[in-house]
Amino acid sequence: MARSGCFSRRLGVAVRELKGAWYGRHMAASERAIVDRLPIVDVVLEIRDARLSIVLRDKIRELKSGQDSYTATVMLVGIPNVGKSAIANSLHEIGRIHAEEKGRHRHAVVSTFPGETKDITAYKMQSHPSIYVLDTPGVLSPIVATDDYASKLALTGAIKDSTLQDGGLVEFFLFVLNFSGKYNSWEDSDDRAELVSQKKIRKHHSDHTNDVIVKDVRRTLAKIRHSFNGDLEKEDEHGKLIESQLVALQKPFGLHCGSVGDRNRAIASKLLDLYWTGRLGHYTLDTFSNDL
Template sequence: MASRASTISSRYLGASLEKASSAWYTPHMAAASRAILHRIPLVDFVVEVRDARIPLSSGCEYLRNFPSSRHMVVLNKMDLANGSQTKLDPLVVDLNEKLEIGVGSHPNIYILDTPGVLPPQILDGEAGAISDHLVGEYDLARYLLAIVNSSEEYKHWKMLMSKDNEICAEDKIQLSGRSESVSKRKKLYDTDHTQDHIVRDVRKTIFETISSFKGNLEVASELDKLIEAQFMALSDPFHVSMEQEEKRRAVVAKKLLNLYRTGRLGHYTLDYIP
Protein backbone atom coordinates (compact mmCIF):
# COMPACT_ATOMS: atom_id res chain seq x y z
CA MET A 1 0.00 0.00 0.00
CA ALA A 2 3.00 2.30 0.33
CA SER A 3 2.77 2.98 -3.40
CA ARG A 4 -0.51 4.78 -2.74
CA ALA A 5 1.30 7.69 -1.05
CA SER A 6 1.10 9.84 -4.16
CA THR A 7 -2.63 9.19 -4.59
CA ILE A 8 -3.26 9.88 -0.92
CA SER A 9 -1.30 13.11 -1.13
CA SER A 10 -3.25 14.43 -4.11
CA ARG A 11 -6.50 13.55 -2.36
CA TYR A 12 -5.78 15.22 0.98
CA LEU A 13 -3.37 17.96 -0.04
CA GLY A 14 -4.04 18.77 -3.69
CA ALA A 15 -5.64 22.20 -3.33
CA SER A 16 -3.49 23.14 -0.34
CA LEU A 17 -0.28 22.34 -2.21
CA GLU A 18 -1.28 24.56 -5.11
CA LYS A 19 -1.90 27.50 -2.77
CA ALA A 20 1.34 26.89 -0.87
CA SER A 21 3.58 26.82 -3.94
CA SER A 22 3.60 30.60 -4.38
CA ALA A 23 4.65 31.18 -0.77
CA TRP A 24 7.02 28.23 -0.71
CA TYR A 25 9.30 29.23 -3.58
CA THR A 26 10.96 32.27 -2.03
CA PRO A 27 13.21 34.80 -3.84
CA HIS A 28 16.36 33.32 -2.29
CA MET A 29 15.45 29.92 -3.78
CA ALA A 30 14.91 31.50 -7.19
CA ALA A 31 18.29 33.24 -6.96
CA ALA A 32 20.00 30.03 -5.86
CA SER A 33 18.39 28.13 -8.73
CA ARG A 34 19.75 30.64 -11.24
CA ALA A 35 23.20 30.43 -9.65
CA ILE A 36 23.21 26.64 -9.85
CA LEU A 37 22.23 26.66 -13.51
CA HIS A 38 24.94 29.22 -14.25
CA ARG A 39 27.70 27.30 -12.45
CA ILE A 40 26.90 23.70 -13.39
CA PRO A 41 29.17 23.80 -16.47
CA LEU A 42 32.08 24.76 -14.18
CA VAL A 43 31.50 22.01 -11.61
CA ASP A 44 33.56 18.81 -11.56
CA PHE A 45 31.84 16.99 -8.70
CA VAL A 46 28.48 17.42 -6.94
CA VAL A 47 27.48 16.44 -3.41
CA GLU A 48 23.69 16.69 -3.24
CA VAL A 49 21.98 16.55 0.17
CA ARG A 50 18.45 15.14 0.14
CA ASP A 51 15.84 14.37 2.77
CA ALA A 52 15.77 10.60 3.31
CA ARG A 53 12.00 10.74 3.86
CA ILE A 54 11.57 12.05 0.31
CA PRO A 55 14.75 10.84 -1.45
CA LEU A 56 13.33 11.34 -4.94
CA SER A 57 11.16 14.42 -4.51
CA SER A 58 13.92 16.36 -2.73
CA GLY A 59 16.34 15.85 -5.61
CA CYS A 60 17.46 18.95 -7.50
CA GLU A 61 15.95 18.85 -10.96
CA TYR A 62 18.91 20.76 -12.39
CA LEU A 63 21.18 17.83 -11.55
CA ARG A 64 19.08 15.11 -13.18
CA ASN A 65 21.44 14.82 -16.14
CA PHE A 66 24.68 15.42 -14.27
CA PRO A 67 27.07 12.44 -14.79
CA SER A 68 26.44 9.88 -12.04
CA SER A 69 30.17 9.17 -11.69
CA ARG A 70 30.63 12.77 -10.50
CA HIS A 71 27.42 13.03 -8.48
CA MET A 72 27.13 11.88 -4.84
CA VAL A 73 23.73 11.88 -3.12
CA VAL A 74 23.86 12.33 0.66
CA LEU A 75 20.72 11.45 2.63
CA ASN A 76 19.92 13.49 5.71
CA LYS A 77 17.40 12.44 8.43
CA MET A 78 17.98 8.75 7.79
CA ASP A 79 16.91 8.03 11.36
CA LEU A 80 13.37 9.19 10.49
CA ALA A 81 13.01 7.32 7.20
CA ASN A 82 12.21 3.76 6.25
CA GLY A 83 15.69 2.41 5.57
CA SER A 84 14.45 -0.29 3.20
CA GLN A 85 13.15 2.39 0.83
CA THR A 86 16.22 4.61 0.63
CA LYS A 87 18.49 2.41 -1.49
CA LEU A 88 18.83 4.54 -4.59
CA ASP A 89 22.26 3.80 -6.06
CA PRO A 90 25.85 3.07 -4.98
CA LEU A 91 26.69 6.76 -4.62
CA VAL A 92 24.16 7.36 -1.84
CA VAL A 93 25.68 8.19 1.56
CA ASP A 94 24.01 8.38 4.97
CA LEU A 95 24.73 11.83 6.44
CA ASN A 96 24.51 10.32 9.93
CA GLU A 97 27.74 8.53 9.12
CA LYS A 98 31.04 10.39 9.09
CA LEU A 99 31.62 12.11 5.77
CA GLU A 100 35.01 13.63 4.99
CA ILE A 101 35.71 15.65 1.87
CA GLY A 102 39.29 16.71 1.32
CA VAL A 103 40.03 20.04 -0.34
CA GLY A 104 43.38 20.57 -2.04
CA SER A 105 45.33 23.69 -2.93
CA HIS A 106 47.52 22.38 -5.78
CA PRO A 107 45.64 23.05 -7.96
CA ASN A 108 43.09 25.26 -6.22
CA ILE A 109 39.78 23.56 -5.48
CA TYR A 110 36.71 25.65 -4.73
CA ILE A 111 33.52 24.55 -2.99
CA LEU A 112 30.19 26.14 -3.88
CA ASP A 113 27.64 25.73 -1.09
CA THR A 114 24.05 26.46 -2.09
CA PRO A 115 20.98 26.94 0.12
CA GLY A 116 18.24 24.33 0.11
CA VAL A 117 16.41 24.42 -3.20
CA LEU A 118 13.30 22.54 -4.26
CA PRO A 119 11.18 22.98 -7.41
CA PRO A 120 8.80 25.96 -7.73
CA GLN A 121 5.88 23.53 -7.71
CA ILE A 122 5.61 21.39 -4.58
CA LEU A 123 5.62 17.70 -5.40
CA ASP A 124 3.51 15.14 -3.53
CA GLY A 125 6.08 13.94 -1.04
CA GLU A 126 7.46 17.39 -0.32
CA ALA A 127 4.42 18.30 1.76
CA GLY A 128 6.25 16.93 4.78
CA ALA A 129 9.28 19.13 4.19
CA ILE A 130 7.72 22.61 4.20
CA SER A 131 6.36 24.86 6.92
CA ASP A 132 3.07 23.55 8.29
CA HIS A 133 1.23 26.84 7.98
CA LEU A 134 1.71 26.90 4.21
CA VAL A 135 -0.42 23.80 3.75
CA GLY A 136 -2.35 23.57 7.01
CA GLU A 137 -1.61 21.33 9.98
CA TYR A 138 -4.97 19.60 9.87
CA ASP A 139 -4.58 18.63 6.21
CA LEU A 140 -1.01 17.48 6.83
CA ALA A 141 -2.09 15.38 9.81
CA ARG A 142 -4.85 13.75 7.75
CA TYR A 143 -2.27 12.97 5.09
CA LEU A 144 0.04 11.52 7.75
CA LEU A 145 -2.69 9.30 9.19
CA ALA A 146 -3.55 8.08 5.70
CA ILE A 147 0.10 7.09 5.21
CA VAL A 148 0.27 5.42 8.64
CA ASN A 149 -2.98 3.55 8.02
CA SER A 150 -1.69 2.30 4.68
CA SER A 151 1.70 1.16 6.00
CA GLU A 152 2.83 -1.82 8.03
CA GLU A 153 4.52 0.25 10.74
CA TYR A 154 1.61 0.21 13.17
CA LYS A 155 1.70 -3.60 13.35
CA HIS A 156 4.97 -3.40 15.27
CA TRP A 157 3.12 -1.68 18.09
CA LYS A 158 1.10 -4.81 18.86
CA MET A 159 4.13 -6.30 20.60
CA LEU A 160 4.46 -3.15 22.69
CA MET A 161 0.93 -3.35 24.08
CA SER A 162 1.64 -5.97 26.75
CA LYS A 163 4.90 -4.26 27.70
CA ASP A 164 3.15 -0.91 27.94
CA ASN A 165 0.50 -2.38 30.23
CA GLU A 166 3.20 -3.76 32.51
CA ILE A 167 4.92 -0.37 32.60
CA CYS A 168 1.65 1.42 33.33
CA ALA A 169 0.93 -1.01 36.18
CA GLU A 170 4.35 -0.31 37.68
CA ASP A 171 3.73 3.42 37.38
CA LYS A 172 0.45 3.08 39.27
CA ILE A 173 2.10 1.13 42.09
CA GLN A 174 4.88 3.67 42.42
CA LEU A 175 2.46 6.58 42.19
CA SER A 176 0.22 5.14 44.92
CA GLY A 177 3.08 5.47 47.40
CA ARG A 178 3.69 9.13 46.65
CA SER A 179 2.20 12.12 48.35
CA GLU A 180 -0.81 13.90 46.89
CA SER A 181 1.30 16.94 46.01
CA VAL A 182 3.67 14.80 43.92
CA SER A 183 0.70 13.26 42.13
CA LYS A 184 -0.67 16.69 41.30
CA ARG A 185 2.70 17.80 39.93
CA LYS A 186 2.78 14.71 37.71
CA LYS A 187 -0.62 15.58 36.26
CA LEU A 188 0.62 19.00 35.26
CA TYR A 189 2.75 17.34 32.61
CA ASP A 190 -0.17 15.65 30.85
CA THR A 191 -0.07 18.41 28.25
CA ASP A 192 3.49 17.42 27.30
CA HIS A 193 2.76 14.98 24.49
CA THR A 194 6.42 13.97 24.14
CA GLN A 195 6.42 11.99 27.38
CA ASP A 196 6.92 8.27 26.90
CA HIS A 197 3.63 7.21 28.49
CA ILE A 198 1.66 9.59 26.25
CA VAL A 199 3.51 8.40 23.14
CA ARG A 200 2.66 4.82 24.13
CA ASP A 201 -1.00 5.75 24.47
CA VAL A 202 -0.97 7.48 21.09
CA ARG A 203 0.56 4.43 19.43
CA LYS A 204 -1.91 2.18 21.19
CA THR A 205 -4.83 4.33 20.04
CA ILE A 206 -3.67 4.30 16.42
CA PHE A 207 -3.07 0.55 16.55
CA GLU A 208 -6.49 -0.16 18.03
CA THR A 209 -8.37 2.09 15.60
CA ILE A 210 -6.72 0.50 12.57
CA SER A 211 -7.00 -3.06 13.88
CA SER A 212 -10.68 -2.71 14.71
CA PHE A 213 -11.52 -1.00 11.42
CA LYS A 214 -13.76 -3.23 9.30
CA GLY A 215 -13.85 -1.06 6.20
CA ASN A 216 -11.73 -1.06 3.06
CA LEU A 217 -8.76 1.31 3.15
CA GLU A 218 -8.70 1.30 -0.63
CA VAL A 219 -12.06 3.09 -0.65
CA ALA A 220 -11.53 6.82 -0.12
CA SER A 221 -14.78 7.44 1.75
CA GLU A 222 -14.06 4.62 4.20
CA LEU A 223 -10.50 5.82 4.78
CA ASP A 224 -11.96 9.25 5.56
CA LYS A 225 -14.21 7.72 8.22
CA LEU A 226 -11.26 5.98 9.85
CA ILE A 227 -9.20 9.18 9.94
CA GLU A 228 -12.07 11.16 11.47
CA ALA A 229 -12.51 8.45 14.10
CA GLN A 230 -8.78 8.59 14.84
CA PHE A 231 -8.87 12.34 15.38
CA MET A 232 -11.64 11.84 17.91
CA ALA A 233 -9.86 8.95 19.63
CA LEU A 234 -6.51 10.76 19.80
CA SER A 235 -8.05 13.55 21.83
CA ASP A 236 -7.82 11.32 24.90
CA PRO A 237 -4.11 10.36 24.88
CA PHE A 238 -3.21 13.92 23.89
CA HIS A 239 -5.42 15.25 26.72
CA VAL A 240 -7.30 17.60 24.42
CA SER A 241 -10.68 18.45 25.92
CA MET A 242 -11.76 21.46 23.85
CA GLU A 243 -15.44 21.43 22.99
CA GLN A 244 -15.03 23.33 19.73
CA GLU A 245 -14.24 20.67 17.15
CA GLU A 246 -12.06 22.85 14.91
CA LYS A 247 -9.76 23.86 17.77
CA ARG A 248 -9.58 20.30 19.07
CA ARG A 249 -8.57 19.02 15.65
CA ALA A 250 -5.93 21.72 15.34
CA VAL A 251 -4.29 20.78 18.64
CA VAL A 252 -4.37 17.05 17.88
CA ALA A 253 -2.90 17.72 14.42
CA LYS A 254 -0.05 19.84 15.80
CA LYS A 255 0.93 17.24 18.40
CA LEU A 256 0.64 14.36 15.94
CA LEU A 257 2.90 16.07 13.39
CA ASN A 258 5.45 16.82 16.09
CA LEU A 259 5.64 13.16 17.09
CA TYR A 260 6.07 12.17 13.45
CA ARG A 261 8.89 14.63 12.86
CA THR A 262 10.76 13.45 15.94
CA GLY A 263 10.47 9.80 14.91
CA ARG A 264 8.12 8.81 17.73
CA LEU A 265 5.53 7.37 15.33
CA GLY A 266 7.89 5.19 13.33
CA HIS A 267 9.87 5.58 10.13
CA TYR A 268 8.25 6.52 6.85
CA THR A 269 9.47 7.28 3.34
CA LEU A 270 6.84 9.34 1.57
CA ASP A 271 8.21 8.84 -1.93
CA TYR A 272 7.26 5.68 -3.78
CA ILE A 273 10.46 3.73 -4.45
CA PRO A 274 9.67 1.05 -7.07
Protein backbone atom coordinates in the same frame (compact mmCIF):
# COMPACT_ATOMS: atom_id res chain seq x y z
CA MET B 1 1.72 4.70 -3.10
CA ALA B 2 -0.87 3.69 -5.67
CA ARG B 3 -3.70 3.58 -3.12
CA SER B 4 -3.22 7.18 -1.91
CA GLY B 5 -6.47 8.14 -3.63
CA CYS B 6 -8.60 10.98 -2.36
CA PHE B 7 -6.40 11.85 0.64
CA SER B 8 -3.37 12.36 -1.58
CA ARG B 9 -5.34 14.25 -4.23
CA ARG B 10 -6.96 16.56 -1.68
CA LEU B 11 -3.62 17.50 -0.18
CA GLY B 12 -1.96 17.69 -3.59
CA VAL B 13 -4.59 20.11 -4.86
CA ALA B 14 -4.07 22.29 -1.78
CA VAL B 15 -0.32 22.39 -2.41
CA ARG B 16 -0.64 23.19 -6.10
CA GLU B 17 -3.17 25.93 -5.36
CA LEU B 18 -0.39 27.71 -3.49
CA LYS B 19 1.11 28.28 -6.95
CA GLY B 20 4.70 28.00 -5.74
CA ALA B 21 4.23 30.46 -2.86
CA TRP B 22 7.10 28.77 -1.02
CA TYR B 23 9.48 29.89 -3.79
CA GLY B 24 9.89 33.45 -2.59
CA ARG B 25 12.64 36.00 -3.07
CA HIS B 26 14.86 34.35 -0.47
CA MET B 27 14.70 30.91 -2.12
CA ALA B 28 15.28 32.45 -5.55
CA ALA B 29 18.31 34.32 -4.17
CA SER B 30 19.58 31.10 -2.57
CA GLU B 31 19.31 29.27 -5.89
CA ARG B 32 21.29 32.00 -7.64
CA ALA B 33 23.94 31.91 -4.90
CA ILE B 34 24.30 28.13 -5.29
CA VAL B 35 24.68 28.44 -9.06
CA ASP B 36 27.26 31.23 -8.65
CA ARG B 37 29.42 28.99 -6.46
CA LEU B 38 29.38 25.99 -8.78
CA PRO B 39 32.57 27.06 -10.63
CA ILE B 40 34.57 26.89 -7.38
CA VAL B 41 33.06 23.64 -6.12
CA ASP B 42 34.80 20.29 -6.63
CA VAL B 43 31.98 17.95 -5.63
CA VAL B 44 28.22 18.37 -5.34
CA LEU B 45 26.28 15.96 -3.15
CA GLU B 46 22.55 15.93 -3.74
CA ILE B 47 20.88 14.92 -0.47
CA ARG B 48 17.71 13.02 -1.28
CA ASP B 49 14.80 12.07 0.93
CA ALA B 50 14.70 8.28 1.26
CA ARG B 51 10.91 8.46 1.49
CA LEU B 52 10.83 9.80 -2.10
CA SER B 53 13.45 7.70 -3.86
CA ILE B 54 11.58 7.69 -7.17
CA VAL B 55 9.95 11.11 -7.14
CA LEU B 56 13.14 13.11 -6.64
CA ARG B 57 15.13 12.41 -9.81
CA ASP B 58 16.18 15.96 -10.66
CA LYS B 59 19.59 16.03 -12.35
CA ILE B 60 22.50 17.91 -10.78
CA ARG B 61 24.47 20.27 -12.97
CA GLU B 62 27.71 19.09 -14.55
CA LEU B 63 30.68 20.13 -12.43
CA LYS B 64 34.31 20.62 -13.22
CA SER B 65 36.44 17.50 -12.86
CA GLY B 66 40.06 16.46 -13.17
CA GLN B 67 41.44 19.49 -11.36
CA ASP B 68 43.75 18.64 -8.49
CA SER B 69 43.89 21.09 -5.62
CA TYR B 70 45.18 21.23 -2.07
CA THR B 71 41.81 22.61 -1.08
CA ALA B 72 38.59 20.86 -2.00
CA THR B 73 35.02 22.02 -1.57
CA VAL B 74 31.96 19.82 -1.25
CA MET B 75 28.54 21.42 -1.69
CA LEU B 76 25.42 19.84 -0.17
CA VAL B 77 22.24 20.57 -2.13
CA GLY B 78 18.66 19.36 -1.95
CA ILE B 79 15.07 20.25 -1.26
CA PRO B 80 14.13 21.97 2.03
CA ASN B 81 14.14 19.90 5.21
CA VAL B 82 15.98 16.93 3.70
CA GLY B 83 18.83 16.84 6.23
CA LYS B 84 21.66 18.83 4.63
CA SER B 85 22.51 20.72 7.82
CA ALA B 86 22.54 17.56 9.92
CA ILE B 87 24.99 15.96 7.49
CA ALA B 88 27.14 19.11 7.47
CA ASN B 89 27.31 18.99 11.28
CA SER B 90 28.32 15.32 11.23
CA LEU B 91 31.07 15.88 8.64
CA HIS B 92 32.35 18.89 10.54
CA GLU B 93 32.43 16.93 13.80
CA ILE B 94 34.34 14.06 12.16
CA GLY B 95 36.81 16.56 10.79
CA ARG B 96 37.43 18.08 14.20
CA ILE B 97 38.00 14.68 15.79
CA HIS B 98 40.75 13.83 13.31
CA ALA B 99 42.22 17.29 12.79
CA GLU B 100 45.66 18.04 14.24
CA GLU B 101 44.57 21.57 15.00
CA LYS B 102 41.07 21.70 16.42
CA GLY B 103 39.36 24.94 15.55
CA ARG B 104 36.20 26.49 16.92
CA HIS B 105 33.29 24.07 16.79
CA ARG B 106 30.40 25.43 14.75
CA HIS B 107 26.90 24.08 14.35
CA ALA B 108 24.49 24.42 11.46
CA VAL B 109 20.93 25.02 12.62
CA VAL B 110 18.87 21.82 12.44
CA SER B 111 15.08 21.89 12.63
CA THR B 112 12.02 19.83 11.68
CA PHE B 113 10.74 22.91 9.83
CA PRO B 114 11.97 23.94 6.37
CA GLY B 115 13.76 27.20 5.71
CA GLU B 116 15.99 27.34 8.80
CA THR B 117 19.20 27.54 6.75
CA LYS B 118 19.30 31.08 5.40
CA ASP B 119 22.76 31.34 3.83
CA ILE B 120 25.52 29.20 2.36
CA THR B 121 27.97 28.36 5.14
CA ALA B 122 31.32 26.56 4.98
CA TYR B 123 32.43 23.98 7.58
CA LYS B 124 35.89 22.45 7.64
CA MET B 125 35.97 18.67 7.28
CA GLN B 126 39.70 18.00 7.06
CA SER B 127 43.16 19.57 7.03
CA HIS B 128 46.15 18.58 4.86
CA PRO B 129 44.57 18.65 2.37
CA SER B 130 41.87 21.08 3.40
CA ILE B 131 38.34 19.96 2.65
CA TYR B 132 35.33 22.17 3.26
CA VAL B 133 31.64 21.29 3.14
CA LEU B 134 29.14 23.95 2.09
CA ASP B 135 25.72 23.77 3.72
CA THR B 136 23.10 25.43 1.49
CA PRO B 137 19.48 26.56 1.86
CA GLY B 138 16.94 24.14 0.46
CA VAL B 139 15.59 24.90 -2.99
CA LEU B 140 12.31 23.55 -4.36
CA SER B 141 10.88 24.35 -7.78
CA PRO B 142 7.73 26.50 -7.73
CA ILE B 143 6.21 24.13 -10.29
CA VAL B 144 4.88 20.81 -8.98
CA ALA B 145 3.84 18.48 -11.80
CA THR B 146 1.20 16.27 -10.17
CA ASP B 147 -1.04 16.12 -7.11
CA ASP B 148 0.66 12.89 -6.04
CA TYR B 149 4.10 14.54 -6.19
CA ALA B 150 2.79 17.59 -4.32
CA SER B 151 1.21 15.60 -1.49
CA LYS B 152 4.35 13.53 -0.91
CA LEU B 153 6.56 16.62 -0.87
CA ALA B 154 4.23 18.19 1.69
CA LEU B 155 4.36 15.10 3.90
CA THR B 156 8.16 15.20 3.98
CA GLY B 157 7.96 18.71 5.42
CA ALA B 158 9.60 20.29 2.37
CA ILE B 159 6.87 22.91 1.96
CA LYS B 160 6.45 25.56 4.61
CA ASP B 161 2.92 26.88 4.65
CA SER B 162 0.51 27.05 7.56
CA THR B 163 -2.49 26.29 5.35
CA LEU B 164 -1.24 22.74 4.92
CA GLN B 165 -1.35 22.12 8.66
CA ASP B 166 -5.13 22.34 8.80
CA GLY B 167 -6.43 18.84 8.34
CA GLY B 168 -5.31 17.59 4.94
CA LEU B 169 -1.68 16.94 5.87
CA VAL B 170 -2.33 14.98 9.05
CA GLU B 171 -5.11 13.01 7.32
CA PHE B 172 -2.71 11.95 4.60
CA PHE B 173 -0.14 10.89 7.21
CA LEU B 174 -2.73 8.78 9.05
CA PHE B 175 -3.75 7.27 5.71
CA VAL B 176 -0.12 6.25 5.08
CA LEU B 177 0.20 4.92 8.63
CA ASN B 178 -2.97 2.85 8.43
CA PHE B 179 -1.78 1.08 5.28
CA SER B 180 1.83 0.69 6.44
CA GLY B 181 1.36 -1.77 9.29
CA LYS B 182 3.78 0.18 11.51
CA TYR B 183 1.19 0.12 14.27
CA ASN B 184 1.63 -3.66 14.61
CA SER B 185 4.90 -3.08 16.47
CA TRP B 186 3.31 -0.64 18.92
CA GLU B 187 2.32 -3.20 21.50
CA ASP B 188 -0.40 -2.40 23.99
CA SER B 189 1.30 -2.43 27.39
CA ASP B 190 -0.45 -2.70 30.74
CA ASP B 191 2.75 -2.43 32.76
CA ARG B 192 1.83 -0.98 36.17
CA ALA B 193 5.05 0.97 36.59
CA GLU B 194 4.49 2.62 33.24
CA LEU B 195 0.88 3.45 34.09
CA VAL B 196 2.04 5.18 37.28
CA SER B 197 4.63 7.07 35.25
CA GLN B 198 1.91 8.14 32.84
CA LYS B 199 -0.15 9.65 35.66
CA LYS B 200 2.82 11.69 36.81
CA ILE B 201 3.66 12.91 33.34
CA ARG B 202 0.10 14.14 32.72
CA LYS B 203 1.11 17.38 34.44
CA HIS B 204 3.37 18.16 31.48
CA HIS B 205 1.11 17.65 28.47
CA SER B 206 2.72 20.54 26.64
CA ASP B 207 5.80 18.37 26.07
CA HIS B 208 4.37 15.96 23.51
CA THR B 209 7.85 14.59 22.80
CA ASN B 210 8.08 12.96 26.23
CA ASP B 211 8.67 9.21 25.84
CA VAL B 212 5.63 8.29 27.93
CA ILE B 213 3.31 10.45 25.86
CA VAL B 214 4.81 9.19 22.59
CA LYS B 215 4.18 5.60 23.68
CA ASP B 216 0.61 6.50 24.64
CA VAL B 217 0.08 8.11 21.22
CA ARG B 218 1.38 4.96 19.52
CA ARG B 219 -0.83 2.69 21.63
CA THR B 220 -3.87 4.86 20.94
CA LEU B 221 -3.32 4.80 17.18
CA ALA B 222 -2.67 1.05 17.21
CA LYS B 223 -5.77 0.33 19.31
CA ILE B 224 -8.09 2.27 17.00
CA ARG B 225 -6.52 0.72 13.91
CA HIS B 226 -6.78 -2.84 15.26
CA SER B 227 -10.43 -2.31 16.16
CA PHE B 228 -11.27 -1.18 12.61
CA ASN B 229 -13.28 -3.78 10.70
CA GLY B 230 -14.06 -1.73 7.62
CA ASP B 231 -12.43 -1.50 4.19
CA LEU B 232 -9.42 0.81 3.99
CA GLU B 233 -9.88 1.04 0.23
CA LYS B 234 -13.26 2.77 0.68
CA GLU B 235 -12.87 6.51 1.13
CA ASP B 236 -15.80 7.03 3.50
CA GLU B 237 -14.86 4.13 5.78
CA HIS B 238 -11.20 5.10 5.90
CA GLY B 239 -12.24 8.69 6.59
CA LYS B 240 -14.27 7.57 9.62
CA LEU B 241 -11.26 5.62 10.90
CA ILE B 242 -9.08 8.73 10.66
CA GLU B 243 -11.74 10.80 12.43
CA SER B 244 -11.81 8.23 15.24
CA GLN B 245 -8.02 8.34 15.53
CA LEU B 246 -7.97 12.15 15.77
CA VAL B 247 -10.68 12.15 18.44
CA ALA B 248 -8.89 9.44 20.45
CA LEU B 249 -5.61 11.40 20.34
CA GLN B 250 -7.14 14.18 22.44
CA LYS B 251 -6.51 12.10 25.55
CA PRO B 252 -2.78 11.27 25.19
CA PHE B 253 -2.09 14.85 24.07
CA GLY B 254 -4.19 16.24 26.95
CA LEU B 255 -6.39 18.37 24.71
CA HIS B 256 -9.81 18.75 26.31
CA CYS B 257 -10.43 22.48 26.11
CA GLY B 258 -11.09 24.88 23.28
CA SER B 259 -13.09 24.47 20.10
CA VAL B 260 -13.04 21.31 18.00
CA GLY B 261 -11.08 23.17 15.33
CA ASP B 262 -8.45 24.34 17.82
CA ARG B 263 -8.05 20.84 19.24
CA ASN B 264 -7.73 19.30 15.79
CA ARG B 265 -5.09 21.85 14.77
CA ALA B 266 -3.14 21.16 17.97
CA ILE B 267 -3.35 17.40 17.40
CA ALA B 268 -2.18 17.82 13.80
CA SER B 269 0.77 19.97 14.83
CA LYS B 270 1.93 17.59 17.56
CA LEU B 271 1.37 14.41 15.56
CA LEU B 272 3.19 15.70 12.48
CA ASP B 273 6.10 16.86 14.62
CA LEU B 274 6.44 13.34 16.04
CA TYR B 275 6.33 11.93 12.50
CA TRP B 276 8.91 14.37 11.13
CA THR B 277 11.30 13.62 14.01
CA GLY B 278 10.98 9.86 13.47
CA ARG B 279 9.13 9.11 16.71
CA LEU B 280 6.32 7.37 14.82
CA GLY B 281 8.52 5.27 12.55
CA HIS B 282 10.02 5.69 9.12
CA TYR B 283 8.07 5.42 5.89
CA THR B 284 8.67 5.09 2.15
CA LEU B 285 6.05 7.11 0.29
CA ASP B 286 6.97 5.71 -3.14
CA THR B 287 6.17 2.22 -4.33
CA PHE B 288 8.65 0.19 -6.36
CA SER B 289 7.90 -1.95 -9.38
CA ASN B 290 9.68 -5.23 -9.95
CA ASP B 291 11.81 -3.83 -12.80
CA LEU B 292 13.52 -1.20 -10.64
